[in-house]
Amino acid sequence: MSARNDHTEAAAAAASADAEEKDVKIPVEAADEATGAAETEAAQAVEAAETAEEQEVPAMTEEEMVEAAIRAGEEAANDDFKVKYEQVANELAEVRAELEAAADAQKEAEAKATEAADRATRLQADWENYRRRTAAERLAEQARATEKLVTALLPVVDDIERAIDHARTQELADDFKQFVDGVDAVHAKLMGVFEHEGVEVIDPKGEAFDPLEHQAVGRVEDVEAYDETVHDVYQKGYRMGDRILRSAMVTVTYGGAKRPAPAEEPAEAEASEDTEE
Missing domain, CATH: 2.30.22.10 (Head domain of nucleotide exchange factor GrpE)
Structure with missing residues (x-):
């Protein structure tokens, strides 16, 4: 506050000196105007000095400067941290989005793989059923064909047996007996074929x-x-x-x-x- 008063008094003294100089130079009849102008200039000088003192930054101690530097460093560090944190957060969000997309793609791929495996299993089962069914149908068709053939041959077998039985009851020459034995051998061979085909x-x-x-x-x-x-x-x-x-x-x-x-x-x-x- 004392420095401010000194500065004000110095400004007033300077204004008075200027006024005196003017008094010397100007005529006597203009003394009153010069005095008023000098007072106005002094007032303006005082006001300018006060404004300069108000705008003047007070001097800082060493500790205040250190604290200010620390605060400035912390603010800069915080700003830098915020920027980097926002960058990392954005990158993390992008990675999470990619991870979610990859997880969805994996689930979709797993679902497709499961569906394909189920379809393959069903196709394999259908193939096995078809193979067994066709094999059974072939065996059944073969059996039916054999049954038809055997059934068609049964009257022939009956005639051969009746002929052999009738011939055995007759007195035959030796040559004719050999013929009957040959027919009996043919009958035995035919019955062997029947037995091989499962006929009883x-x-x-x-x-x-x-x-x-x-x-x-x-x-x-x-x-x-x-x-x-x-x-x-x-x-x-x-x-x-x-x-x-x-x-x-x-x-x-x-x-x-x-x-x-x-x-x-x-x-x-x-x-x-x-x-x-």
């Missing part, structure tokens, strides 16, 4: 009558045989696997005792005992 002969003479395999064409009274026993076989039957190609034509006895129930197998007997327990 149904010749149930003396067995229990089975309506699923036998065709009864007559009844014969026989008290010595069990009731419903096959007495005579007029025509042999044939089966192939679980199919009956031709039922055997038989006669069935009656008047005898009832046939006893077949004995149970050991395994079946044990199972029935366990069930009772």
